[in-house]
Structure formats: C-alpha cells, structure tokens
Amino acid sequence: MDLSSLFSLNNKVALITGASKGIGLSIAEFFAAAGAKVVICSRHQEHLDEIAKKLYEKGYDIMGIACNVGRPNELVQLVEKTIEAYGQIDILVNNAGTNPYMGPVHETTLELFDKIMDVNVKAPFELSKLCLPHLRKSSQASIINISSIGALSPEPQLGIYSVSKSALHSLTKVCAKEWGQQKIRVNAICPGIIKTNFSKALWGNDQIMDVIMKRLAIKRLGKTEEIAALALFLASPAASYISGSIFTVDGGFTS
Template sequence: MDLSKIFSLDGKVALITGASKGIGLSIAEIFAAAGAKVVISSRKQEVLDEMANQLKSKGYEATGIACNVGNMEELPGLVDQTVEKYGQIDILVNNAASNPVFGPVHETSLEAFDKIMDVNVKAPFELTRLCFPHLRKSSNASVINISSIGGISPERGLGIYSVSKAALISLTKVYAKEWGGAGIRVNAICPGLIQTKFSEALWSNEKIMNMILQNLSIKRAGTSEEIGAMALFLASEASSYTTGAVFTADGGFTI
C-alpha cells in the first residue's frame, strides 16, 4: 500500500480562509506540501502576498486573495478569483473566525453578536454554498470547518463565540447529510487551546494556563501544525468514507 498516495493532494485546489497566520497558514503549508495548489485568504492583501511568497520560496504553489468574509458581498469574488486562477476548487477550509468580546454573555452587545455570527456562521454557510458548483465537479471534494471545543461545551467568557461554533458544527452536519450524494464530504475540527495569536490572551496568562492544564491529559497547548495534520487527513483520500464527523484536537480536555 502506497501511503503517500492516500494522503496526496496532487492536482487539488484548496481555498483556505483566515490563512495569513496561525492554524489557517499551517493548513495551507501542509496542503501545499502534499501537492495542492493553495489559495490563502484574509483581509489584508499585503500580508497575504508576503505569506504566499514564503510558501513559494519553499517550492509550493500558492496565491493570496484578500477577502473580508464578514462582508457577504465579497465572497463571490473570492470564489471567482480562485477558479479564474486555478480552474477548480476541490477543498474548502472555513477557518476564519472572530471573537471581539471576552466576559459574561449578558455583557455582549448586539453589534458584537452580529459580528461573531457573520464571520463564524454566516460566512461558512455562504462560502460553502457558493463553492458547491465547483466542489461537485471534484473527484474527492472536501469541506473542513474549523469549529472549537466551545462548540461542544460552552467556554467561560466565550459565550456567543461558543454558540457560533456550536452552530458551525450543526451546519457541518447539515451540509454533510445533503451533499453526500454529490460526492462532497463535510467535516469539522474542534481545536482546544492552540498556541496562536488568536488565543494568546489565554496561553500567555500563567494563571489561566495553569487552570487549563489541570484539565488536560496532554499537559501542553497544541500547535497549529497538529490541526493542519488532521485537516490533511480530512482533505485526502484517507478519509474518503468520513463525512459529518466532528473531531476534537484538545489534549483530552473534552474527555
């Protein structure tokens, strides 16, 4: 058995949101190393160009396309530019997320609620829907939604963020159930504490970190590369009979 073929993404095109840093960028690099052409997207074109050039310097095929996924009017352009550049979309990773508040849920404003839901739920819904005509043409189409352990059990201080990630898990299952007949698999990854800038307020605080470690079987924060490796499994032929699944990568926090 040729395991390199099972995990190969040769000939595939992957679109990854929130991919100028952290988990999204790690997913992009791992996909590119597996042979995929990757489109990385976030809000700032200059940052994307820098990251795409870094990937190209390693011999990978990468393009940066700026898009604020919280603005629904920009999403069709992201899809169109990806197809114009590479002719297809085989893999979509909805990784972009927003959490502008930390504290009691009753102190969350409607403005913050709307922003969280727009980026974390509405954008994955709409972008996935827009990619459907292209995904259904693929021989192994895969949509990967990056949720959170907060979507399984709400995290203190992250109330509406947790609600949005629970909704994303449900959306994952809805798409998986409806699109299986079109040959499109849809799965979710729920990271725990991953050492990225997005979660820096947690892992950089010694008191909070010590409290978290007490509940972890693996006594450390995770890395973005570990999430990228799980995403590779879900993007490749290795997971060809897997859809509607919710994978945790949290050091045992949810055991």
C-alpha cells in the same frame, strides 16, 4: 498499498480562509506540501503577498486573495478569482473566525453578536454554497470547518463565541447529509488551546492556564501543525468514508 497516494492532494485546489497566520497558514503549508494548489485569504493583500512569496520559494503553488469573510460580496469575488486562477475548487477550509469580546454573555451587545455570527457562521454557510457548484465537479471534494472545543462545552467568558461554533457543528452535519449524494464530504475540527495569537487571551493568562493545565491529559499547549495534520487527513483520499464528523484536537481537555 501505496500510502503516499492515500494522503496526496496532487492536482487539487484548496481554498483556505483566515490563512495568513496560525492554524490557517499551517494548513496551507501542509496542503501545498501534499501537492495541492492553495489559495489563502485574509483581509490584507500585502501580507498575503509576502507569505505567498515565501512559500513559493519553497516550491509551493500558493496565491493570496484579500477578502473580509464577513462581507458576502467579497466572498463572491474570492470564489471568482480562485476559479479564474486555477479553474477548480476541490477543498474548502472555513478557518476564519473572530471573537471580539470576552465577558459575561448578558453584556454581549447585539453589534458584537452580529459580528461573531457573521464571521463564524454566516461566512462558512455562504462560502460553502458559493463553492458548491465547483465542488460537485471534483473527484475528491471536502469541506473542513474549523470549530472549537467551546462548541462542545461553553467556556467562561466565551459565551456567544461558543454558541457560534455550536451552530457551525449543526451546519457541518446538515451539509454533510444534504451534499453526501454529490460526493462532497463535510467535517469539522475542534482545536483545544493552540498557541496562536488568536488564543493569547487564554494562554497568556497565568490564572486561566492553571485551570486549563489541570484538565489537560497532555500537559502542554497544542501546535498549529497538529491541527493541520488532521486537516490534511480529512482532505485526502484516506478519509474518503468520513463525513459529518466532529473531531477534537485538544490534548484530552474534553475527555
């Protein structure tokens, strides 16, 4: 058996949101190393251009397209520009997320609620729909939603963020069931405490980390590469019979 082809993304095009840093950037590098052409998106074009240039120098085929995923019209442009550049979309990674508030759920304003839902739920919903006509044409179509362990067990001070990620789980399963006959697989990954700027409010707080470390089976923070490795598996032919599944990568935190 040729295991190299089992994890190959040769001749595939991947679109990854929130990919200028952290988990999204690691996924982009893993996909590109596996042979994919990769479109990375975030809100700032200059930063994307710098990243794309560095990765191009490594021999990767990567381009950056600025997009605020909370704005539906920009999602339309993101898909159109991706098709203009590469002519296809085989893999979509809905990684962009936001959590502008930490505190009691009853103190979450409607404005913050809407912002969280717009980015964490509505954007993956809308972008998946926009990519659907192109994914239908792929022989290896895969959607990967980046969720959170907060969706499985809401964490203190992260109430509505946890709610949004729980909704993303339902969206994952709904799309997997409805689009399976079109040979489109849809799965979600729930990272634990990964050392990124996004989660710094947690790992940067000694009191919170004391509590977290007591629950971890593997007594350390996770690495972005450890999320990217699972994403590569789910995007590859190796995961051809996996859809509608929710995977945790959390060092045993939820075990």
